[in-house]
Amino acid sequence: MIRAILRKELTENVREGRFRVVILTLLLVTVVSVLVSKRYYESVNEQHERARANARQEWVGQGQKNPHSAAHYGTYAFKPKYPLSLIDNGVDKYAGVSIFLEAHKRSDAQYMAAQDQTALSRFGDLTPDFILMFLIPLVIILLGFNAFTRERESGTLRLLKSQGVPVGRLLLGKWVALYLPIAIVTLVLFALAAILLSGIRDYGVFGVGAWLLLLMVFLVYYAVFTNLTLLVSAVSPRSSLSFVALLGLWVLSCLAMPKASSAMADSLFPYPTQLEFEEQIARDKRSGLNGHDPWNAAAKKLEEETLARHNVQTVAELPFNWDGYFMQQGEEHEAEIYFKHYQSLKETYQNQTRVYKTLAVLSPFLPTRFLSMAICRTDYHAHWDFADAAEKYRLMLVGKMNGDMVENSKTGEWDYLADEKLWAAVPDFDYQPLSQRTVLALQQGNLLTLLGWWLVSAMAVYVAVKKMSIF
Amino acid sequence: MIKSLIYEWKTIARERWLSVLFLLFFGCTLFAVRNGREHVGDRAAAIDKARHEQEVAEEATRFEIDSIARGLKRYEQSWLDPRMLSVYGQRMGRVVAMDPQPLAFVSTGQSDLFTHYTKPKLYGEAYALGFSELSNPVKLLFGSFDLAFVCIYLLPLLVVAFSYNVLSAERESGSLRLTLAQPISVFGWLLRKFMVRFVALAAVVVGSMMLAFLMMGLGLPHGTVRMVAVILSYAFFWFALSFWVNVTGKSSGSNAVKLMSAWIVVVLLLPAIIGQLATQLYPVPSRINMIHQYRVAEAEADKRASEILKTYYRDHPELARQDSSQPNRYQFWIEYFASIDLIKEAVMPVVDRYNRQLASQQAWVDQWRFASPAILLQDALTDLSGTSARHYSDFRQQVIAYADAWRSYFMPRMFRNEWMTTEALDQLPRHTYQSQHVRSSFLIDLLVMVLAAIGVLAAGWVTFRRLSTEQLLAG
Numbered sequence: 020m021i022r023a024i025l026r027k028e029l030t031e032n033v034r035e036g037r038f039r040v041v042i043l044t045l046l047l048v049t050v051v052s053v054l055v056s057k058r059y060y061e062s063v064n065e066q067h068e069r070a071r072a073n074a075r076q077e078w079v080g081q082g083q084k085n086p087h088s089a090a091h092y093g094t095y096a097f098k099p100k101y102p103l104s105l106i107d108n109g110v111d112k113y114a115g116v117s118i119f120l121e122a123h124k125r126s127d128a129q130y131m132a133a134q135d136q137t138a139l140s141r142f143g144d145l146t147p148d149f150i151l152m153f154l155i156p157l158v159i160i161l162l163g164f165n166a167f168t169r170e171r172e173s174g175t176l177r178l179l180k181s182q183g184v185p186v187g188r189l190l191l192g193k194w195v196a197l198y199l200p201i202a203i204v205t206l207v208l209f210a211l212a213a214i215l216l217s218g219i220r221d222y223g224v225f226g227v228g229a230w231l232l233l234l235m236v237f238l239v240y241y242a243v244f245t246n247l248t249l250l251v252s253a254v255s256p257r258s259s260l261s262f263v264a265l266l267g268l269w270v271l272s273c274l275a276m277p278k279a280s281s282a283m284a285d286s287l288f289p290y291p292t293q294l295e296f297e298e299q300i301a302r303d304k305r306s307g308l309n310g311h312d313p314w315n316a317a318a319k320k321l322e323e324e325t326l327a328r329h330n331v332q333t334v335a336e337l338p339f340n341w342d343g344y345f346m347q348q349g350e351e352h353e354a355e356i357y358f359k360h361y362q363s364l365k366e367t368y369q370n371q372t373r374v375y376k377t378l379a380v381l382s383p384f385l386p387t388r389f390l391s392m393a394i395c396r397t398d399y400h401a402h403w404d405f406a407d408a409a410e411k412y413r414l415m416l417v418g419k420m421n422g423d424m425v426e427n428s429k430t431g432e433w434d435y436l437a438d439e440k441l442w443a444a445v446p447d448f449d450y451q452p453l454s455q456r457t458v459l460a461l462q463q464g465n466l467l468t469l470l471g472w473w474l475v476s477a478m479a480v481y482v483a484v485k486k487m488s489i490f
Numbered sequence: 491m492i493k494s495l496i497y498e499w500k501t502i503a504r505e506r507w508l509s510v511l512f513l514l515f516f517g518c519t520l521f522a523v524r525n526g527r528e529h530v531g532d533r534a535a536a537i538d539k540a541r542h543e544q545e546v547a548e549e550a551t552r553f554e555i556d557s558i559a560r561g562l563k564r565y566e567q568s569w570l571d572p573r574m575l576s577v578y579g580q581r582m583g584r585v586v587a588m589d590p591q592p593l594a595f596v597s598t599g600q601s602d603l604f605t606h607y608t609k610p611k612l613y614g615e616a617y618a619l620g621f622s623e624l625s626n627p628v629k630l631l632f633g634s635f636d637l638a639f640v641c642i643y644l645l646p647l648l649v650v651a652f653s654y655n656v657l658s659a660e661r662e663s664g665s666l667r668l669t670l671a672q673p674i675s676v677f678g679w680l681l682r683k684f685m686v687r688f689v690a691l692a693a694v695v696v697g698s699m700m701l702a703f704l705m706m707g708l709g710l711p712h713g714t715v716r717m718v719a720v721i722l723s724y725a726f727f728w729f730a731l732s733f734w735v736n737v738t739g740k741s742s743g744s745n746a747v748k749l750m751s752a753w754i755v756v757v758l759l760l761p762a763i764i765g766q767l768a769t770q771l772y773p774v775p776s777r778i779n780m781i782h783q784y785r786v787a788e789a790e791a792d793k794r795a796s797e798i799l800k801t802y803y804r805d806h807p808e809l810a811r812q813d814s815s816q817p818n819r820y821q822f823w824i825e826y827f828a829s830i831d832l833i834k835e836a837v838m839p840v841v842d843r844y845n846r847q848l849a850s851q852q853a854w855v856d857q858w859r860f861a862s863p864a865i866l867l868q869d870a871l872t873d874l875s876g877t878s879a880r881h882y883s884d885f886r887q888q889v890i891a892y893a894d895a896w897r898s899y900f901m902p903r904m905f906r907n908e909w910m911t912t913e914a915l916d917q918l919p920r921h922t923y924q925s926q927h928v929r930s931s932f933l934i935d936l937l938v939m940v941l942a943a944i945g946v947l948a949a950g951w952v953t954f955r956r957l958s959t960e961q962l963l964a965g
Contacts, residue, residue, distance in 0.1 A: 055766065070782065137768055281633075285625075
């Protein structure tokens with residue numbers, strides 16, 4: 020029985036011009052987008068590798084210098100591209116790629132790709148994630164909006180009912196007929212991406228687990244849309260009404276809800292402006308953390324204590340370079356200030372994330388979007404993780420420079436020079452992306468929301484088809 | 491004639507779900523205007539605050555300089571002394587701001603990507619500034635729920651829902667046969683039906699906007715008429731398209747699918763494809779590489795500082811001091827200034843290539859924007875809002891020019907080894923934001939949109955002429 024329904028549906032589909040045109044166009048667009056994305060991925064990766072090599076070369080080859088000057092000269096941390104970003108580029112376009120690491124100052128990531136594009140890019144790019152997130156749900160609607168209304172309009176629904184076709188089987192047949200072609204296109208896209216990725220030299224850590232998980236997320240997302248499409252088709256009296264309603268649903272969940280949720284998140288937990296943020300930090304640097312304990316007072320105390328501890332009268336008598344030690348203490352003091360301000364920024368971001376997670380209940384698009392970005396390590400959290408790792412590296416680098424001064428030179432010996440040996444002793448910045456387990460733990464809520472959508476929509480469509488009127 | 495119009499109006503008014511749609515549209519408009527107002531309010535408040543803080547700081551510094559001049563106060567460390575030109579020029583930069591235009595709340599445009607105010611300092615190069623603003627990239631990815639979004643994406647759907655079955659519903663209910671039996675021009679009759687709908691929708695759209703403006707306390711900002719004109723011309727385009735689809739004489743379902751497919755192509759696919767092609771055809775050189783060039787040039791300049799300075803004095807004899815008995819207290823800065831040109835020379839080719847590619851991208855997009863009315867509307871609305879890419883690139887130029895002026899003020903005085911005085915404070919360069927010279931594309935956008943709509947309407951007429959009465963009745 021099921022086979023008969025399925026065969027009828029599929030044959031009907033294949034015979035219809037609409038189906039062929041839509042699926043072929045979708046396949047074509049998919050292949051083009053993956054190829055374009057691969058080119059982009061390769062060029063960015065190549066730039067990244069070159070930049071990394073350049074930065075290291077600059078650092079190691081900076082010549083003889085005072086270690087603290089070297090810390091001022093600094094170096095760069097570059098955000099590596101995670102292989103799966105080929106499928107979902109996430110927020111990468113809107114987050115900078117390089118962080119300058121120098122003494123006394125934590126910098127933000129600079130140069131977001133979106134600034135180097137025209138205003139048109141705000142409409143969205145023709146990338147695999149655009150197809151996966153926006154176009155395929157539309158295709159599901161385009162192919163399935165009249166699954167039941169067509170039968171109703173031509174009167175065959177009455178025939179089917181009178182013959183006593185079990186409702187569950189009818190639904191399953193139609194469901195599979197609508198879902199199968201979509202699943203095939205999705206598999207083609209993912210297989211193509213996997214082949215291309217394994218063909219790229221040095222494509223880095225790319226777990227099959229992440230790839231599979233991403234595939235599963237999208238398959239569930241499409242199951243939700245298939246359920247919703249059949250649901251609306253079952254309850255609509257006319258095909259045209261079903262179509263308009265489904266399109267409205269799509270606009271609401273894929274376009275309006277994401278925008279509305281970011282408007283709400285931003286309104287509830289606003290970010291400071293760049294200049295405000297910088298000036299808050301500058302103020303704390305001047306007048307001490309939280310307005311007390313300004314550094315010059317703390318410094319005086321530090322000096323007295325150090326002198327007392329070593330039982331000497333002047334800093335020159337200390338067995339190590341006081342200047343280096345003093346600067347390192349200052350660095351750590353400033354690092355605390357940066358930590359405080361970035362922590363409060365992080366809280367704002369986490370509060371915003373909570374708003375998004377809550378509103379995800381209202382749209383299947385939102386949990387899918389966040390899951391997909393997280394699995395591809397292109398979400399905002401991954402960016403924070405990178406920025407934190409860069410800051411940790413910066414403190415290590417500056418600490419090593421000041422430490423060398425403390426140990427190997429005397430107080431006031433500003434003409435002390437270190438050379439390549441010291442620079443090369445600093446390990447290269449090597450960022451390890453978040454582990455699969457961490458990502459899953461963070462995304463639990465979104466995963467549950469998406470599964471919830473799937474479950475509820477499946478039950479709803481079953482009930483609707485069961486109670487469906489034949490007119 | 492009037493009777494038939496009134497009849498038409500009554501039929502529309504009786505459709506319950508239309509009033510629901512209109513209410514929904516008003517809700518979206520209100521929410522969008524609220525968001526826009528908040529965004530612009532934050533922007534204006536941040537600028538005002540920065541300006542105010544600058545005034546306070548300048549007053550305090552003026553007082554301090556005065557105290558030092560009167561011998562009431564002294565600084566042991568010269569790097570804290572506000573009379574040092576280097577201290578003043580580096581610490582007390584002035585706010586260069588891009589004030590929001592009256593209609594800025596209509597379209598967020600590029601305003602969430604770039605900062606609206608900055609303080610150029612003595613050190614660092616304005617041409618290498620990132621101009622980025624702190625924000626959640628997720629918000630940038632999702633885009634803003636602004637009036638531009640409501641008009642570009644949602645308004646066409648409203649038009650389609652309002653008109654996709656004007657002719658087919660008549661046929662499907664059987665009244666078309668009766669109408670055709672009357673001695674009237676069917677084309678004129680259909681056109682009138684569309685006109686009534688267009689006027690009704692225009693009233694809803696304009697009414698919603700005006701009400702939302704008033705409720706949000708915005709009044710009628712300068713440029714509202716132009717904004718309404720371009721939005722209505724966009725709605726007109728969609729009506730024309732719907733008219734064309736209607737006169738092909740197919741069923742309501744087929745019309746709906748055709749119009750929605752057109753929406754997908756015009757609003758989603760064309761902009762994405764054209765944008766993608768722009769970045770593919772004119773890829774910008776790596777920004778990371780620009781940093782590299784900058785650092786290499788800087789390191790080179792550092793090594794050869796004294797040599798560079800000598801050459802610099804040879805090229806700029808006017809800067810050399812007559813009295814050189816005292817060492818110049820700005821030696822570090824003087825060497826830095828001397829090296830600037832050298833660094834610039836090394837970096838400029840990369841920056842130029844970068845700007846050229848970006849300009850080519852923009853030119854490509856400008857030229858292809860005529861392919862989709864959605865792009866035209868986006869362009870026109872950001873143009874009216876002062877949030878277009880052109881406005882931001884112009885603002886960048888203004889910042890670079892101001893940074894130059896700021897440095898040019900201090901540089902010769904530092905070469906002359908002078909101090910900052912209270913009189914000098916009044917001569918510091920000021921910046922006032924101006925946007926009049928940003929090339930406006932509004933009129934062309936509007937004109938092309940109207941022409942496109944008329945073209946589509948004409949195509950509808952041609953299609954209608956070819957259609958026989960039998961075809962019209964058969965569907």
